Amino acid sequence: MNDWLDGALYPDETPPDALPTLADRVDFLARLCAAWDFGVLPEMATIAEVRKSDWRTAVDACRLLTSPTYHLLRAWHNLSVAPYLGQRLAYIADDPSLEYV
Numbered sequence: 884m885n886d887w888l889d890g891a892l893y894p895d896e897t898p899p900d901a902l903p904t905l906a907d908r909v910d911f912l913a914r915l916c917a918a919w920d921f922g923v924l925p926e927m928a929t930i931a932e933v934r935k936s937d938w939r940t941a942v943d944a945c946r947l948l949t950s951p952t953y954h955l956l957r958a959w960h961n962l963s964v965a966p967y968l969g970q971r972l973a974y975i976a977d978d979p980s981l982e983y984v
Contacts, residue, residue, distance in 0.1 A: 905940065912956065915933065916956070919952040942959075948965055
């Protein structure tokens with residue numbers, strides 16, 4: 884298995900050894916974003932991998948518009964801004980320190 888491929892993201896099935904297809908990569912990104920959105924941070928090797936340019940197509944295809952992590956991935960890949968459909972919490976949105984986070 885690749886060092887960057889986090890097997891913990893596959894609690895429902897045996898983790899794959901590789902992600903050869905676009906569908907495999909999109910599935911991995913959906914799992915990664917879901918975990919990260921709930922505070923389970925990925926390893927640095929995983930972040931380094933998904934930031935590589937060959938992940939750009941998979942990131943664009945994923946379309947997890949409710950995921951803050953997905954929008955971060957889009958920014959890392961210089962993809963156009965997509966509409967964020969997630970919850971916008973007023974107590975966070977109105978925090979003057981938010982721009983520094």
